[in-house]
Structures are given as structure tokens and as C-alpha cells.
Amino acid sequence: MATKTKTARYGMSIDLDRCTGCGACMVACAVENNVPPLPAQATPRTGITWMRVYEISNGQAFPDSRAAFVPILCQQCGKETPCVAVCPQEAVQVDPATGIVDQMPQRCLGCRYCMTACPYHARYFNWWDPRWPPGMETTLNPDVAPRMRGVVEKCNFCHARLHSARERAAAEGRRDLKPGEYVPACAEACPAKAIVFGDLNDPASEVSQLARDATSFRILERLGTEPKIYYRTARPWVREAAAQPRKEPGNA
């Protein structure tokens, strides 16, 4: 009888008190997943950043201002996943073996319903063909196919790394991955070690323990979509900002 593979529920815990907003996670993600530099006309609305670090303020004026940096990526909603529900092409699905919300660009027709439905603004549309400066194509990751113009893309917890880890495990005769064997590029790159990644189903894993920490919370938890990205902070104003976002100018 074949051994059944253990079902995982991959998630992250991000320490907002450690994050300095350096952006290493953003560039490591772009390198790993072959996200191209966009043309000069790209703006924060049209740019593609699977992982995007936002600066939030405590709302106080000079000299009492303080900032926190909040990395936002696909929150990998585990229940009533909004992007899955609205996709007419079934281009989005939740992998029952890992809990990862996968996006299949081959099926995507570019309607962008998922972008509208995503409460976290964590999905990005390819407004242009992916282009790199001449010669830079040689630095692309061979494990990840660049996406074409006209489709939506988003964080998939560096799915190619999961495949590589599974291949290595299979080569050693294992079906299950060891803790730390599969880590997304952002978690690996964070110089502050603010991002901890692992299996939330494993009660002994660091991420699982941190998710149960008293300082841990999830963004827009009230929506009931069971996101798998947890944030931690000891600063009350950061939690308040996450629970009740302030209106920004031009976004009233």
C-alpha cells in the first residue's frame, strides 16, 4: 500500500517590528519569479510586485511620527477564497495538498475579476509583454516561465521551489519535506529574519507557534477568508492600523 503524503498548510509569520522596509524581499521575489522590470511609464498602480512593502504611519505629525513597514503578498486565503470564487476560467485553485492558492496563466483570460475580488490588492495584471534589457534574459530562473501580456499573476509561495524540494526529497526516497527544506525567496532574503515560513499544520513548526503568539494577527481577519499570512507586532498602533485602515488621500 502506498504511503499517503502528509497534507501541509503552508503559511508565513512576518514580524513587523523587525521589518525595516529595505525591500530585499521584493527584489528577491522578482529575481526568483522572473518578474520583469517594467517600462518607464509603470506606476505603483501598474507595477508588478508579488511582494510589496507598504509604509504605514502612526498618523501623528512631526515630531511624533513613526513608521512601520508591512509586506503584503497574496494572503493565501484558505476559506471562501475570493479570487477562486470569481474566476470564470478556473484559473485559480487552492492546492489541497499545500493550501497554496495557485494561479494558472495559461487559463487566465485577463478579465481581472480576481483583482477586484482580492481584499488585499495582491494580484497584478501584465499590461506589457515581459521584457528585460538586452542580454538580461540569460539571468532568468529556468524553473519559472515568464507570464505573457494580458494575464494576472501573484505570489504562489515560490511554487518552483516547492517542486525542486519535492524532487530532492523524492531522490532521497522521501515523500514528505523536512522543515526548512522549502522556503520562498522572500523569507530566505530577509536580512532582518522577519519572515518565518513553514507548515501551519505542524504544531511543532516555528511558524505555527508564532501564529499562536499573543502578538500575532491577520489582516482583514473579519472577512473570514482564513488567510495564511500572520503578522506580529508589539506596537498597538500598528495592529489598529491593520484592523481599521485609515482613508488615504485620493482613496476616500
Add this chain to the structure above:
Amino acid sequence: MEFTRRDLLKFTGGSAAGLMLTPAPWGLLRDSALVSETWPGVPRPAGGEISIRYTTCTLCPAGCGVRARCVNNQPVSLAGVPGQPTGAGALCPIGLLGHHFRFCGNRAHARLANGRVASLESALAGVSAAIRSCGPRESVAILDPQPGRVASLIYRRFLAGLPNGIHCTPSGSQPFGPFGIDLENTRAVVSFGVPVLDGWLSPGRVLANRGHFQLIQVEAAYSRTASLADLWAPVLPGNERDFADAVIRAMHGGAADPSAAKTAAILLRNGPAIAIGGPAADKLNAELGSFGRSGGFLPRRDYMAVTDIAQVPDGAVRVLFIEERTNSQDIAWDDLRRKLGPDAVVVALTPWLDGIARHADYVIPAPMYLESLDEAPTPDGSTVASFSLSPALLAAPANLISPADFFLRVQHSNSTYSDVIKGRVAAIKKDGGGVIHTYADGKSAAVRDVADIWKNMLAGAIWMDTAGARPMGTRRTAESQAARPAPTPTTEFPLLLLAADSPPARGTPLMSKLYRESGLRQSTGAAAINPKTGRDQGLQDGCRATIKTPDATVTVQVVFDPAVMPGAVQMAGQACSAASIRRI
């Protein structure tokens, strides 16, 4: 049998319905999807043998270990090396994109002599003639961006053979002099404008210790470090010494303003403490007794004292060699020009055409990071001497010569830069101390023979001195940059222009993620201003405006930020100045 139009329609409809029951249309759908994914507009990553190679980052003096994932020997991603002593396993965003620098524009490819393409021999002859023509009171100077390297020793030997050779470095290149910082045991840091959390020392080392020290940021601009510090003391440029005096008074129970009093309280509660960033820091360090003790500044073995370019007499230099590294910050040309005599010759040894090369008589193209063998000496702020190599992972274009090799050629030496580095490795072996830490397995072993050290270093390893830092009681200047006082507002220039966090001198293509595509970092085209000050100046959030200073005018997009000091405007890449702002 008669075949009617109705039969034709029936046949067509039946065929279409039948076709739907076959795999053909679904296969077509799948295939067209695959074709659309790989159509010629979408580049296809090259496959090939995957290997892991190790090197050391030389983009800044931090010397972090690098693990490069290569496909067909082409690096496709860089990451830190866990456990590497100087980098603590991390890389900054610039280090993560180090393999993309060669795709930036404005690369210097051809040797130029007075604007014309020249051979290496003619460039050498021209430079040698310029050196020979030096008068008795004229000097030959080499501007070394990172003293302490083997290349620096080559420069010194070259200059030693000349009557008036000056080995100099840009101001601020040796921020701590012969000292390192025992950050692992420091419990409080008072920073006078130093970007402690944004690129200071190696990010891995600073952030690994961040939980152990209180950070007080003293600067007028609302910088990234100020926004994350435990205490932000906004002090106008030029008033830092007064602030330091106030802190010292408060430490002895005297009256002081709230920021100084809070700083004093933190320093009294959290020792040992250090201060960094200019003469004000020296004052505080003297009071705190930060030199020569655990948790403070400790002397290290391999410091190389070099003349600050500011100390070179004006008009004294006849031939100025300037080495520019891959990620060197732009050097202010006006500051250099003052040092040049009337018939001075400037030689730029650089990978770039858009930096100092614009002002040079000779441009000698140099390899970039990862294109040639390079070295990483003891990082700034380290208390322990170290040495590692940065072997080439990429093939360099033709016509390039490293600055060190160029000077060996000028001296008609038969040695190469690589030979001289081997000499340094032999000296490490002769010294006998220290351990070799290899990146691949994270293990440390005692120094054995020269061939073994060389082989390990080329595969990714660092030598760490085991003698370590020794306490020394003398007090020395940590950073001696004079603070430029804030100008007094006038009717014409009623505002104060403050320097915000500056973007790197040269951004690789993917840095667009941080600056343009996300707005995480303020680009040079934006200026932040307090909303009240902005409205008083007739501005609106997001409007275009012109900022004018006594020296320049620039057009910017205005960003209202209540964190900015009232009466000031913050802009990246600008020096502190008086300014006015007007809506376009």
C-alpha cells in the same frame, strides 16, 4: 439520393456536436494556451546545468558572503551565506541584484584618451608622460575608494617611487579610523544622521543585533532610520554639538530640552553605549568612555591610514587617478577640481561612462563586480581583521583591465594583481593566526598551507583573525566630518532643504520595483513637505513644483507628509541648503 440544404446543415451541426465529444477541441484549447505562453514576445529562460558557486560581495565595504545559483555558469540568483561571519547570512537589495549591474546603461567599454579611442599602450604612454612632467611642487594622487585592499598596497608601492605621491580617499571612506565597533555588546547607539537601519555596516550584522541596542537618531530629516528609531531627536544641521552638550548636561542632572533629556535617560539606563556620525559623536563618546572597551570602539590589526582628499592642498595635484567601483557613490567633481593644478591630467579607472569619466582625460574601462578577481578586506566597523576573495563568476568583456593591473603595467611590473593577492595570502599563512571559514559547509578550520587557503578562498571562504580586538585606552576621533550648518532662512529662500534617504548612484533594472513600481522608496523626482508648510506656500498634495536653491533649480512632485519638519522640504540626493518652492 438527393442532398438538400437541410441535410448539409444537419451534417455540419452533427459533426460539430460530435467533435465536441472527441478530445480534439480540448487539446486545441490546451495547445493554444501553451503557444500563447511561449509566443515570441515572451522570453524563454535558458535551461542547463545548475550549480552553486560562492563569492564575496564587493559592492560595498561590508564584504558579505554570496551564494550564487548558476545555470550554465551564469548566475541567476544571489543570496546570503548562512553563518558567514561578516555578512551574517544576509544581503541588501543591491547585493541581491549584483549580477544585474552589467545590464545597466553607460558602461565604459573603450579606452579613451582625450575623448578618442586609444590602445592600452598609448594610454599607458600618455599617463607615464604626464607623471614624468610633474614639477617639484606638483603631486601625483590616487583616489582610493576603499583603502586596506591589496590593490591599495599596489597603489602605495607605485606612489612610493614618486617624489610627491599622495594616496588619498574620498571624505568619509574610513568612518571609524583604526577602530571597529563591538556592536554585539553595545546596548545604545546615538546616531548623528547615520543611516543605521538603512545600509550602515552590513545589514545582516546590524539587524541581528538590533534587538540588543536602543537607537537614538539625531537628524532633522524624517529618514527611514529616524522613523524606526527608539527615539527620534530632530536637530537642525549644525546644532549637533549643542545637542551633545545638552545630553551630557542632562546626564549629570542638569536641565536640557526634552529630546536631550530622554537621550540622556536612555544612555544612563543602557550601557555600554556609542555615538556615531561627526564631531558631536566624538564629544559624546568621550563622555561615555566608548573607546577601548567592550561594547564600544575597539582597535583592530590591519588598519591602513590614508589621507582624506579634503586634506590635500588645493591646486597641488598634477596627475589624479580616480578608481571608481561598480557601486561607488558619485564623487563631487567640484570638490576634486579644487585640488587640481592648471595643467592637471585626470585618469578615471572605472566601469562607468557617466560618473567621473565625464571629467577625465583618460578613461580606462575596469571590470565590474563578478567579472574579475577582486578582494574584500576587513569591513568598516569590524573589530576583527578578515580577508576574502571575490572570484569572477562572469566573463568580462574585452579591453578591460583592473585598476591594480593598470598600475602594475605603468610600473612595468611582471606581476599581476592575482600574484600580489597571492602574496597577501602567503602573509596570512606566515602570520599563522586565524581561521578559514568556508562558505559551502559553514565550517572553520585553522590556517594550513598557502595553496589550501588560496583554493578555499577561490571556492568561497573568508580568513578571520583570531587575535581579535584588544582594549586600548586612547580616545580617537571616530568620524571627523564637519557638520555643515543649516542656512538661515531669507525672504528669497524661506525654506530649509533637507537631504532624504538617497537612492543608490546606479540602480540595476529591477530596482524599479522599489522606486517606481511600488513607491516604497522616494525617488529623486519627489519632494516631501509638511502639509501646513505646503499650504502656506500655495501647494497641493501631488502637484508639480519648482524647488530653487542658491545653486540650482529642480522640478519635483510634491508629497505632503506630516512627519516632515515644518519649514523644511525633504528631497533625496540633495545637500542641506536654503530653498524656495513654487507651484508650477
